[in-house]
Amino acid sequence: MTSYAIGRRAVLFVLAGGFPFAALSGQQAPSMAEAELAGKLVSLFDGNESAAVLGHYYLNGLEARPEPERLVGQILAHRGPANQIVDLERGALFNRLQSWIHQDFLSAQTVSLDGWVLSVTEARVFALIAVYRDKLA
Amino acid sequence: MFRDLREASETDVYTFDICIVGAGAAGIALAMELIGTPHKVVVLEAGGFDFDPDVQDIYRGVSVGLPYADLDTSRLRFFGGTTNHWAGYCSPIWAASFDKQPWVPYSGWPIGQTDISPYYDRARDLLKLEARGWDAAGGWDPEVVADSFGHPPFELDENASEPRAYVINPVRIAEVFREDIAQSENLTVFLNANLVEILVNEGANTVTGLDIRTLEGKKYVFTAKRYVLAAGGIENARLMLSSDSVIAQGVGNQSDNVGRYFSDHLDISAGSIVPADRGIDLQRYTRLPYGRESEAVIVNDLTLETQRQHELTSGHVRLRPIKDESTGARTLRQARRAVKRDGLGALGEHVGKVLSAAGDISEDAAAYLWYGQTPLKRIDVQFNLDAAPNPDSRVYLGDETDRLGMRRVVLDWQLSEIDTRTITWMNDWIASRVAVTGLGRFRLEVDPDAVLESVVWHYHNISTTRMADDPKAGVVDANCKVFGLSNLFVTGSSVFSTCGGGAPTFTIVAFAIRLADHLKKEAGK
Numbered sequence: 001m002t003s004y005a006i007g008r009r010a011v012l013f014v015l016a017g018g019f020p021f022a023a024l025s026g027q028q029a030p031s032m033a034e035a036e037l038a039g040k041l042v043s044l045f046d047g048n049e050s051a052a053v054l055g056h057y058y059l060n061g062l063e064a065r066p067e068p069e070r071l072v073g074q075i076l077a078h079r080g081p082a083n084q085i086v087d088l089e090r091g092a093l094f095n096r097l098q099s100w101i102h103q104d105f106l107s108a109q110t111v112s113l114d115g116w117v118l119s120v121t122e123a124r125v126f127a128l129i130a131v132y133r134d135k136l137a
Numbered sequence: 138m139f140r141d142l143r144e145a146s147e148t149d150v151y152t153f154d155i156c157i158v159g160a161g162a163a164g165i166a167l168a169m170e171l172i173g174t175p176h177k178v179v180v181l182e183a184g185g186f187d188f189d190p191d192v193q194d195i196y197r198g199v200s201v202g203l204p205y206a207d208l209d210t211s212r213l214r215f216f217g218g219t220t221n222h223w224a225g226y227c228s229p230i231w232a233a234s235f236d237k238q239p240w241v242p243y244s245g246w247p248i249g250q251t252d253i254s255p256y257y258d259r260a261r262d263l264l265k266l267e268a269r270g271w272d273a274a275g276g277w278d279p280e281v282v283a284d285s286f287g288h289p290p291f292e293l294d295e296n297a298s299e300p301r302a303y304v305i306n307p308v309r310i311a312e313v314f315r316e317d318i319a320q321s322e323n324l325t326v327f328l329n330a331n332l333v334e335i336l337v338n339e340g341a342n343t344v345t346g347l348d349i350r351t352l353e354g355k356k357y358v359f360t361a362k363r364y365v366l367a368a369g370g371i372e373n374a375r376l377m378l379s380s381d382s383v384i385a386q387g388v389g390n391q392s393d394n395v396g397r398y399f400s401d402h403l404d405i406s407a408g409s410i411v412p413a414d415r416g417i418d419l420q421r422y423t424r425l426p427y428g429r430e431s432e433a434v435i436v437n438d439l440t441l442e443t444q445r446q447h448e449l450t451s452g453h454v455r456l457r458p459i460k461d462e463s464t465g466a467r468t469l470r471q472a473r474r475a476v477k478r479d480g481l482g483a484l485g486e487h488v489g490k491v492l493s494a495a496g497d498i499s500e501d502a503a504a505y506l507w508y509g510q511t512p513l514k515r516i517d518v519q520f521n522l523d524a525a526p527n528p529d530s531r532v533y534l535g536d537e538t539d540r541l542g543m544r545r546v547v548l549d550w551q552l553s554e555i556d557t558r559t560i561t562w563m564n565d566w567i568a569s570r571v572a573v574t575g576l577g578r579f580r581l582e583v584d585p586d587a588v589l590e591s592v593v594w595h596y597h598n599i600s601t602t603r604m605a606d607d608p609k610a611g612v613v614d615a616n617c618k619v620f621g622l623s624n625l626f627v628t629g630s631s632v633f634s635t636c637g638g639g640a641p642t643f644t645i646v647a648f649a650i651r652l653a654d655h656l657k658k659e660a661g662k
């Protein structure tokens with residue numbers, strides 16, 4: 001399973017002006033690379049309702065729902081610009097995400113969702129999925 | 138031989154060389170070592186051969202500190218004592234537990250592991266524990282145990298933890314040794330014989346006799362050259378505190394240490410793991426048969442370096458793989474228990490599925506086909522900590538009296554800041570290691586703001602007459618003799634200076650054997 005089916009749909013969605021970040025925030029649209037990366041991250045969890053459930057849970061626990069750009073920005077913080085990552089193959093992107101998650105656990109960058117200790121990066125990716133699904137719904 | 142005190146004459150003289158109070162693990166082990174010696178030995182046991190609610194009621198007490206097991210249902214007051222329902226987990230005390238750890242207040246013993254290790258060999262025989270892999274210096278080699286299990290290792294954290302094996306055989310020592318005792322010529326066990334007061338001379342430096350009663354009110358005085366209290370981790374202290382005719386604070390209590398430092402191993406159901414790979418083989422960490430009569434289980438101890446670095450108390454983590462209920466063969470009782478405590482919460486299924494989506498998980502069927510075993514549903518995580526010594530955690534006498542006229546026990550169980558800190562550290566550590574090793578994700582069941590609420594006891598009553606090298610710091614010396622008394626000894630987990638790693642009974646038996654050697658030597662002088 002190496003396709004980016006959902007990712008492509010997400011990018012098309014963005015190109016059509018429906019990118020949920022911009023639509024939700026009403027703020028400046030993210031760069032193409034960030035939008036595309038967001039779509040690719042979302043697509044790693046293709047068809048996975050559970051990721052959205054966890055994402056909603058994470059979002060509900062926050063004082064204020066973060067802007068989607070902010071989520072992407074937080075995911076990428078100190079990890080290089082989106083355009084250096086966006087071209088990764090699905091497998092490589094998956095491995096990159098895993099290494100970020102790994103690093104989070106080593107440096108205690110974790111969040112608790114109903115007691116489940118998750119990496120803050122994975123929680124933010126799930127939140128992105130939740131936001132994306134809400135827009136598509 | 139056995140005698141029933143209720144049928145003995147109150148006017149007879151009962152004089153022996155060695156008088157032991159209590160026939161549980163400690164008393165029976167000590168008595169067995171003295172059978173066949175030239176010494177005339179008596180064991181005074183409060184109960185009969187079976188459970189009797191009237192006798193058991195003497196154990197009733199009040200708990201005013203952290204919640205603790207009911208004192209009249211956890212301990213047993215009849216021949217064989219609490220080993221009539223113990224679980225049989227055995228492991229020697231961890232060598233480093235004997236040393237002073239500067240970050241643990243009141244830690245350290247007046248003896249080292251080499252002082253007790255030779256007696257573990259004999260204790261292992263007495264408790265009928267598997268010999269394979271055994272080494273008196275280090276306990277059962279976890280590699281040997283694991284090899285016999287035949288399952289691959291899973292490295293949780295080789296820097297912070299190391300494996301340790303418990304060997305399990307809940308032998309009913311009362312049954313095993315009853316016939317030997319019945320046949321012995323130099324040993325008499327009096328049943329239904331309750332010690333109510335240790336009688337001392339005016340200087341309170343020598344025991345002159347024991348005031349012994351039956352529940353029906355008959356009174357006796359037993360005298361001996363040497364006396365040993367082996368009445369259990371709480372009763373040893375209660376008996377010393379109750380013996381207040383000559384000195385108000387009780388015998389051996391000149392430094393107000395009797396009853397203090399009450400301790401137990403802490404049992405914490407920390408949480409559960411959703412495995413990324415439900416086919417992973419963690420059978421090595423389950424309880425499996427080991428040898429002819431025993432079983433064994435492997436746990437992960439925190440290394441001494443980890444404890445030092447993070448200023449923690451000692452302890453271990455145990456992984457308990459739980460197979461999928463839908464495919465495993467389960468009894469109704471197990472199923473009910475699973476419903477009561479599933480451990481994964483509402484999000485558990487979703488966490489499992491995202492790990493699956495991340496490509497790490499095999500489907501139930503695939504797991505079954507690939508690994509030939511029922512897939513795991515979850516892995517429960519249990520911590521076992523050696524509570525740090527705390528003088529404010531204590532047993533004292535209340536105002537209510539029992540049928541014998543003795544004041545009942547009040548237990549004020551307390552823990553220390555270091556215990557809380559260790560639990561919190563272990564929670565973070567396990568959550569991180571579970572993810573970093575790819576095992577899965579961890580769900581914490583401990584409330585981080587109320588850590589102590591998750592603590593459960595292990596029924597190990599420890600340190601109330603602790604061993605020390607200074608009378609100000611404890612109650613008995615390195616030979617288990619009570620400071621300031623020439624002929625009174627104590628044995629059992631009440632003499633442990635600290636909780637020590639490992640379940641206590643194996644060490645209780647080793648100490649009893651060591652004391653037997655000491656008494657034989659002293660008596661032979």
Ligand SMILES: Cc1cc2nc3c(=O)[nH]c(=O)nc-3n(C[C@H](O)[C@H](O)[C@H](O)COP(=O)(O)OP(=O)(O)OC[C@H]3O[C@@H](n4cnc5c(N)ncnc54)[C@H](O)[C@@H]3O)c2cc1C
Nearest residue numbers: 159161162163183214218219224225226332629640641642
């Ligand atoms: C449910 C449960 C599970 C356990 N599982 C384990 C385990 O897996 N591993 C482990 O190491 N430990 C375990 N233990 C603890 C273990 O049972 C004790 O450590 C052990 O029995 C203590 O031995 P003892 O001889 O010091 O005291 P006891 O076994 O309690 O014996 C004391 C004896 O003294 C007698 N006595 C008391 N007062 C008087 C008196 N005034 N006069 C005369 N006689 C008196 C009592 O009747 C009793 O027979 C468990 C305990 C419980 C309750």
